[in-house]
Amino acid sequence: MQGIIEDLVNELTRLPGIGRKTAQRLAFFILSMPEGDALSLASAIERVRRNARFCRQCFNISENDLCGICSDASRNTGRICVVEEPSNIIVLERVKLNCLYHVLLGALSPLDGITPDKLKMRELVERVKGGNVQEVIIATNPNTKGELTAQYIKEVLSSMPVKVTRIAYGLPMGSDIEFADEVTLGKALEGRREL
Numbered sequence: 001m002q003g004i005i006e007d008l009v010n011e012l013t014r015l016p017g018i019g020r021k022t023a024q025r026l027a028f029f030i031l032s033m034p035e036g037d038a039l040s041l042a043s044a045i046e047r048v049r050r051n052a053r054f055c056r057q058c059f060n061i062s063e064n065d066l067c068g069i070c071s072d073a074s075r076n077t078g079r080i081c082v083v084e085e086p087s088n089i090i091v092l093e094r095v096k097l098n099c100l101y102h103v104l105l106g107a108l109s110p111l112d113g114i115t116p117d118k119l120k121m122r123e124l125v126e127r128v129k130g131g132n133v134q135e136v137i138i139a140t141n142p143n144t145k146g147e148l149t150a151q152y153i154k155e156v157l158s159s160m161p162v163k164v165t166r167i168a169y170g171l172p173m174g175s176d177i178e179f180a181d182e183v184t185l186g187k188a189l190e191g192r193r194e195l
C-alpha cells in the first residue's frame with residue numbers, strides 16, 4: 001500500500017508549485033475519489049499527452065487539425081487576439097471577447113536568440129493578408145519582451161489595412177497576464193488602444 005501511494009506522491013511533486021505535503025494530500029484525495037472520477041483524471045492526462053498538437057491555424061493546443069475556437073462558426077473571424085502562449089487563451093476566454101486567436105509560442109527576445117523567425121510571426125502576417133481581418137488585438141504580456149513583440153507586430157502590419165490595438169493592462173508593468181483576474185482583463189480589453 002505504502003509503495004503505490006508513495007509512487008503517486010512522487011509523480012505529483014513533479015508538478016509546479018506542488019510540494020511534498022500538498023502531493024500527499026492530493027494523493028489521498030485521489031484515493032478517496034469515486035473510481036470513475038479518478039480514472040477520468042488519469043485518462044485526461046493520457047489523452048492530452050498522446051493527442052495534443054498545435055492547431056494548424058492559430059497554434060492553440062488542440063486534439064484536431066483545427067482547434068475548437070477556430071472551428072466555432074459563431075466566432076467573429078474579423079478579430080484576432082495575439083497571445084504568447086496557449087495557456088493565455090484560457091485566461092482570455094473567461095472575458096468572452098468574441099474573437100479568434102493567434103499564439104506566437106513565445107515573445108521576442110533578441111538577446112536570447114528569440115528572433116521573429118523563431119515565433120509564429122510569419123503565420124500571423126499570412127492570416128492578416130488572407131483578408132477579412134479588421135482588428136488585431138495584441139495581448140502579449142506587459143513586460144519588456146511583450147512590449148517589444150507588440151511593437152514588432154505593429155510594424156510588420158503597418159502597411160496592411162487592419163487596425164492594430166494593444167490591450168491596456170491594469171496590471172503593474174512586468175507582470176504576466178496568466179495571473180490577471182477576469183475584471184482586470186475585461187477592463188484591459190475594453191480600454192485597448194490603437195498602436
Ligand SMILES: [Zn+2]
Pocket residue numbers: 055056057058059060066067068069070071
Ligand atoms: Zn485554432
